[in-house]
Amino acid sequence: MDNERDPAASTRALRLPQAIPGPEPLPARSFGRIIWGLIALIALALLVKSLATNDNMRWDVVWYYFTSANVLKGLLMTLWLTLISMTLGLVLGAILAVMRLSENYVLNAIASGYIWFFRGTPLLVQLIFWYNLSALYPKFSLHIPFTDFGIETSTNSIITPFMAAALGLVLNEAAYMAEIVRGGILSVDQGQREAAASLGMPARRVFIRVVMPQAMRSILPPTGNQTIGMLKATSLVSVLAMPDLLYSVQIIYASNYLTIPLLVVACLWYLIVTSILSVFQYLIERKYSAGSMSTHLSPMGKWLDRRYAKQLAVKEHS
Amino acid sequence: MTTPMVEIDHVWKRFGTQIVLRDVNLTVERNQIVCIIGPSGSGKSTLLRCINHLEKINSGDLLVDGERVGYEQLADGQLRELPNREISTRRKHIGMVFQRFNLFPHLSIEQNVMEGPVQVSATGRSEAKRAAHALLARVGLEDKAQSYPSRLSGGQQQRVAIARALAMEPKLMLFDEPTSALDPELVGEVLSVMKDLAGGGMTMIVVTHEMGFAAELADKVVFMDHGMILEEGPPEQVFGAPRHPRTIEFLTRVQ
Numbered sequence: 001m002d003n004e005r006d007p008a009a010s011t012r013a014l015r016l017p018q019a020i021p022g023p024e025p026l027p028a029r030s031f032g033r034i035i036w037g038l039i040a041l042i043a044l045a046l047l048v049k050s051l052a053t054n055d056n057m058r059w060d061v062v063w064y065y066f067t068s069a070n071v072l073k074g075l076l077m078t079l080w081l082t083l084i085s086m087t088l089g090l091v092l093g094a095i096l097a098v099m100r101l102s103e104n105y106v107l108n109a110i111a112s113g114y115i116w117f118f119r120g121t122p123l124l125v126q127l128i129f130w131y132n133l134s135a136l137y138p139k140f141s142l143h144i145p146f147t148d149f150g151i152e153t154s155t156n157s158i159i160t161p162f163m164a165a166a167l168g169l170v171l172n173e174a175a176y177m178a179e180i181v182r183g184g185i186l187s188v189d190q191g192q193r194e195a196a197a198s199l200g201m202p203a204r205r206v207f208i209r210v211v212m213p214q215a216m217r218s219i220l221p222p223t224g225n226q227t228i229g230m231l232k233a234t235s236l237v238s239v240l241a242m243p244d245l246l247y248s249v250q251i252i253y254a255s256n257y258l259t260i261p262l263l264v265v266a267c268l269w270y271l272i273v274t275s276i277l278s279v280f281q282y283l284i285e286r287k288y289s290a291g292s293m294s295t296h297l298s299p300m301g302k303w304l305d306r307r308y309a310k311q312l313a314v315k316e317h318s
Numbered sequence: 319m320t321t322p323m324v325e326i327d328h329v330w331k332r333f334g335t336q337i338v339l340r341d342v343n344l345t346v347e348r349n350q351i352v353c354i355i356g357p358s359g360s361g362k363s364t365l366l367r368c369i370n371h372l373e374k375i376n377s378g379d380l381l382v383d384g385e386r387v388g389y390e391q392l393a394d395g396q397l398r399e400l401p402n403r404e405i406s407t408r409r410k411h412i413g414m415v416f417q418r419f420n421l422f423p424h425l426s427i428e429q430n431v432m433e434g435p436v437q438v439s440a441t442g443r444s445e446a447k448r449a450a451h452a453l454l455a456r457v458g459l460e461d462k463a464q465s466y467p468s469r470l471s472g473g474q475q476q477r478v479a480i481a482r483a484l485a486m487e488p489k490l491m492l493f494d495e496p497t498s499a500l501d502p503e504l505v506g507e508v509l510s511v512m513k514d515l516a517g518g519g520m521t522m523i524v525v526t527h528e529m530g531f532a533a534e535l536a537d538k539v540v541f542m543d544h545g546m547i548l549e550e551g552p553p554e555q556v557f558g559a560p561r562h563p564r565t566i567e568f569l570t571r572v573q
Binding site for chain 1: 434
């Protein structure tokens with residue numbers, strides 16, 4: 001019965017012709033495209049020339065500081081902050097998303113309020129707020145109720161610049177991740193829950209085994225965007241005197257006044273890391289989209305797609 | 319006398335202000351095959367979904383194998399919805415097949431069929447796998463065990479969905495328009511699996527537009543319209559000598 005319906009078998013029997021006769025029709029001619037392309041190229045060439053020949057650019061300084069110890073330490077701090085904020089932000093965001101979708105009005109309202117507050121105020125303001133928390137609560141104490149056990153300490157000893165930075169970034173990121181996770185969960189077809197429920201799976205099991213794995217499809221790509229955004233947003237912590245990538249170069253140019261070359265050093269590192277992250281994002285998107293996304297890929301994504309499509313396709317189906 | 323498999327007793331159901339089931343009464347005996355027919359929007363799918371508590375009822379009572387699926391009865395006769403976990407336990411042995419198959423796209427065919435026994439019945443993996451392969455052989459798809467649902471035709475997916483439901487060793491199978499989403503050329507393979515199941519003595523309630531299937535296999539045909547059962551009886555009677563004018567009108571339209 002199956003073999004009759006096997007399209008490959010019937011195709012073999014038909015012996016379909018495979019060679020398309022040439023020549024293929026040419027694409028439409030567009031002189032406008034050529035002219036605008038030339039203008040853009042000339043403008044770009046002028047910009048590159050002015051940068052390359054500008055004596056204030058000091059490329060020698062750029063290369064000198066590019067791999068200096070303090071800059072690399074700053075880069076490491078930036079990567080560390082990004083990792084912490086994204087990981088904890090995702091966990092807290094997932095909890096908030098489940099609260100938002102819960103039928104419990106209290107949990108729902110609390111999560112909504114949280115998201116409203118943290119998306120509605122600037123990240124920079126939140127960071128400065130956490131940094132100055134001791135002005136609101138000078139002492140921090142933790143007691144086990146009805147006993148004498150507990151600890152009390154000054155808030156400033158807990159809220160170090162690093163804690164303030166991590167706290168601010170995590171709490172802010174959680175609000176955005178909550179909306180992404182919620183959207184992902186809602187994107188899973190209701191029929192999937194019904195099918196799982198009809199097998200006798202309890203709601204929590206349905207969520208873990210059926211809903212979440214499918215929600216990941218729509219959660220992962222925007223999470224990649226958030227990670228790239230976060231890497232750059234960590235530069236805001238320089239206002240808390242946190243030695244991240246930006247603050248590290250600021251310290252250097254505060255003493256030698258070579259502001260522009262050192263900012264170029266920071267930009268180059270940000271670009272290198274975001275480019276690496278983009279490749280990871282491309283690989284993830286490719287894995288989770290059923291081949292229909294290719295037209296929305298970035299130029300680099302399209303290049304990777306052409307270059308590695310075969311290897312990736314083989315891996316996916318093995 | 320044994321308890322019937324399904325007893326539907328004066329069931330009412332509304333969505334918002336719209337009433338979709340009006341005072342429905344229906345009994346399904348063990349090993350019976352009941353086909354529910356009727357125009358779209360007549361409430362037949364909703365009735366089916368009330369049986370395994372995918373939909374809550376607003377009035378009446380509904381028993382499967384002598385037991386309520388979604389409710390407990392308090393001392394004064396009032397029904398109260400059970401906690402989620404308890405409902406899940408009672409649903410275990412009621413299989414359901416959906417119009418749109420609803421296979422789990424992130425799991426292979428074999429894993430789809432194993433999911434219920436492994437996650438719900440705590441069956442060991444190797445045993446569940448052996449059972450899954452036996453069921454896939456029964457629906458003629460053992461060679462697709464490692465494929466993913468998106469690689470299968472609609473008819474093949476629906477046969478896997480039937481195997482997935484059977485893996486829980488159901489005492490009752492609910493079919494919600496199992497062939498309505500299929501290309502005409504694929505309907506036959508699903509119906510033949512259902513015929514095989516009926517031949518094995520499974521109790522089945524089938525919401526369907528396949529009048530030929532109903533006429534051939536049903537012990538009882540139920541005609542629904544406007545949320546009411548207007549006529550029920552053996553297929554020879556409902557198809558051969560329908561009594562209600564709405565049944566006659568519906569049958570002339572579909573034939």
